[in-house]
Amino acid sequence: MRFVVPSNQAKEPDMQVTMTINGESVTKECEPRTLLVHFIRDIVGLRGTHWGCDTSNCGTCVLWVDGEPVKSCTILAAMADGREVRTVEGLEQNGQLDPIQEGFRECHGLQCGFCTPGMMMTGRWILDNNPNPSEEEIREGISGQLCRCTGYHNIVKSIQWAAEHPAENEVKA
């Protein structure tokens, strides 16, 4: 389902927003009320970031703003103007998957895949702040995100796998 403004409310976009997304400067028009998740998915066209509960609970829309994970359904695109955004598409560097992505593949860290982008973005951040987290620290770190398939077990294992297999010259946004 796409983000569509009902026709009776449709109006011309009325502000210009510029942000760095995965290292590239992007300028687009949107309304002041546009949520960042819709800006990224429907205006910029990066659909890796998922749109879930709309109530700041599920965390599938997590991306980074200025180096920190944020639930992008709870921030306006305008608030990210001039900031650095990193989405799940920005995990891969020069054709190399990030260890967190490899971890999810190795450890079967997803079934339906809906929560995966948010889980990976938070997982990457957990490891950037604490390269050797305990299981408890990982579980606490992803506690603001919901997975209805895995019971979290394999997600925790995937993040642990990534901790054990750091990339050389890891690139951080």
Next chain:
Amino acid sequence: MQTPAPLADYVRATSVADAIAQLEKYGEDARLVAGGHSLIPMMRLRLARPEALIDINDLDELKSIKVEGNEIVVGAMVRHREVLDSPLLFEHYPIFRECEKVIADPVVRNRGSVGGSYCQADPSEDLSALGSALRGSVVIQNSTGTRTVPMREFHFGPYMTQVGDGEILTEVRFPIRPGAGSAYEKVERRVGDWAVASVGTFVVVKNGVVEDCGIGLAAVGAEHFCVPAAEEFLIGKAPTEENLEQAAAMAAEGCNPSSDQRGPADYKKHLAKELTLRALRRSVQSSQGA
């Protein structure tokens, strides 16, 4: 799908003075946005319909945690995560870390701000219970100057505070009490939820007697998040189990919770007593004079 109602304008404030000038320009239909993690959900539900948003995320002057005289000063734009991680706050009051650990979740704590939490004034706000327990105060600024309001006079009721049109809460101040022990107890349905009931306390024990104490309660209908009678009972008495129990019972008696999806009123009252007792016990244990 929930998208906020159309917004006429969005501006970035460059200083506190600029934020106040912008508030005055847009009038009562303007709102400040800090982390946005209360306001934007309210806007999506159309419970808030501001015409203009004034973003104060760039105001570095509101981002510090420091000691001034005998008070700890926390800037309005300090994020929950910074409160959780602050060695300074933990050194004086472990309650800060205990309380923050059960506020929302790590990703939300990255954005949510101290000033935003106080101004949202949710009746279940954990920081409000903490602020009332510690008898803190807030500093409110407008174009004519600043005023300091005790936390226990800050709320008019749910979602209503002393911050008026054209005003900004700039900092929250907490008195330093050497030797104080403190603790926070919360029961929630699941991680990150609002409290079913929560209680924060501090106790200063000197020469075997409670010299000072504070009890703050959230989500249980305690006026101004406190029950002063319970504190007055305990001050000057020995921190025996019996006295702590009596104070906890008085605290619960002073609450007026409502039954809702988080539980029936009598259960919340039971929690108010039990959590007060647990928090008081641990505060007494960690008070350096105990």
